[in-house]
Amino acid sequence: MLEIRFHGRGGQGAVTSVELLALAAINEGKFAQGFPSFGPERRGAPVLAFLRINDHHIRLRCKVAHPDVILILDPSLIRIQKPAMDLKAGGVIVLNSPKSISEVRREYGFKHTLAVVDANTIAREVLGVPITNTTMLGALIKATGVVAVESLEHPLKERFGPLAAKNLAACKAAYEKTQVEEARP
Amino acid sequence: MAEHAKRLGMEVSIAVSHAVQMARAEAIAAYPITPQTHIVEHLSSLVANGDLEAEFINVESEHSALSACVGTSAAGARTFTATSSQGLALMHEILFIASALRLPIVMAVANRALSGPLSIWNDHSDIMAARDIGWIQVFVENGQEAFDHTVMAFKMAENSQVLIPTMVNMDGFILTHVVEALEIPEQALIDRFLPPYVPRHQLDPKRPMTMGAFAMPEIYLEVKMKHQVTLMNSYDRILAIWEEWGRLTGRHYQPVERFRTEGAKILLLTMGCLGEVAAVAVEELREQGLPVGLLSLRLWRPFPFAALREAVNGAELVIVCDRALSLGGGAPPVLAEVRSAFYSLASRPAMLGYIIGLGGRDVSPEDFKEIVARAQKENPEAPSQEFFLYGVRG
Helix, strand or coil, X not given: CEEEEEEEECCCCHHHHHHHHHHXXXXXXXXXXXXXXXXXXXXXXXXXXXXXXXXXXXXXXCCCCXXXXXXECCCCHHHHHCHHHHCCCCCEEEEECCCCHHHHHHHHCCCCEEEEECHHHHHHHHCXXXXXXXXXXXXXXXXHCCCCHXXXXXXXXXXXXXXXXXXXXXXXXXXXXXXXXXXXX | CCCCCEEEEEEHHHHHHHHHHHCCCCEEEECCCCCCHHHHHHHHHHHHCCCCCCEEEECCCHHXXXXXXXXXXXXXXXXXXXXXXXXXXXXXXXXXXXXXXXXXXXXXEEECCCCCCCCCCCCCHHHHCCCCCCCEEEECCCHHHHHHHHHHHHHXXXXXXXXXXXXXXXXXXXXXXXXXXXXXXXXXXXXXXXXXXCCCCCCCCXXXXXXXXXCCHHHHXXXXXXXXXXXXXHHHHHHXXXXXXXHHHCCCCCCXXXXXXXXXXXXXXXXXXXXXXXXXXXXXXXXXXXXXXXXXXXXXXXXXXXXXXXXXXXXXXXXXXXXXXXXXXXXXXXXXXXXXXXXXCCCCXXXXXXXXXXHHCCCCHHHHHXXXXXXXXXXXXXXXXXXXXXXXXX
């Protein structure tokens, strides 16, 4: 089973992301759970969202405590939440940042496998707005191969209707541009 | 998988509204409350878009919601509502009236803690405060069960030998708000399983009758006795309906679900989706060689006394996990009921009670393993406490 935790802020679409990815995995015949950290919804406040993907029915009904992957939509959360603290050894960090991998390693001290993409720039260019949730799914898929990019097409259409094509394009652009580097000992 | 069933991913709340749609509910009255909201929001849009031919009655409170349901059900309409926590509490007096009038209303309860302190998160204090309302009360563990039992609830409630409103309890947020995979049967299967509701009695201006007349002391007791007997007797009908659903869909349900109970000396007992979490712990403990099994109570009212005694068969210790607290009392509600099922027996297992997951406190498989470890250290004949409030600080 793969457990992924999304770190975002209210309004950035972390919950939508886990739902889309869960649907994509289910459409591929897998089992998945996508759910938010439940609570009052406040724009701008830190938000967690959780995703589990498995080959059979998932019985867990608790938060993801030790994720295999963390995805950080908003780098300003790193100092507040220390999201990598409970990441499994061998885990993956997927980060939205304009900085290079080596800069990110230096700045935050991340030792895990690291995937970085400047999702804000891609989202501004492709979607016209700096909302990076669907863009970051491309980075996540590049780093983990958890679903095929194409599997997002149907859930995106259901969710965004005519805007789905642009979101898929942003996702694919991020997939191309994401830099991935193995863990540093 | 049943023939022509579709495997889909969706939020469990939405699956519940689809179940209501496919059951062809004719009247819905509800007031939105977290975490039930998505169920009724979606139903409201299904009705507004013409995808469900039903009357959706907007009301100003849950008291009115259930009162409206009493009216539509008495008029002969297949009726649904949903609520949570304070909403269920606000319905309280009407809950008894609906069941005493023998109106087959179906209600989804997205279980949530009662205030105060104000909490929107999950536990079972809402339903436990409504334990004695005379409804059939079922608990589910996952999205598929939430869908299946919502459909089946109509058939149970409307059975001419039952005619008792039915509640499907689903843990708020941790179940209702999860997007997961489930199978949606084809409409034709549901239509075959659940024919239109034909009321035995209904309000009709052309044939006036009284429902809800008052009862003098000379008759009140007999009416209550009849209610109790009918509710207990509904058990066989419920099982028959679950069997029929099992034949149609391949998904079989039992009033007391068993998991790895073969040769178990220790049994965990849970209700709602804690059962799935506990199952993960049980599997791991079994691998370590500990003879632990799990019972998950699906049917809370009518309480399955005989099935429970049979399922416990041979276990030395039952660890009952409640998600509610009986303030000022001793055993929490599920423990009290389970104890009462065994009290009169010459040979009975020891029982320990643990209260977990109140007000949305996260419960993981590790917690169940810890509970089993702690329970083994207790002297079950003379436990150090009447019950244990697991995880409490200070």
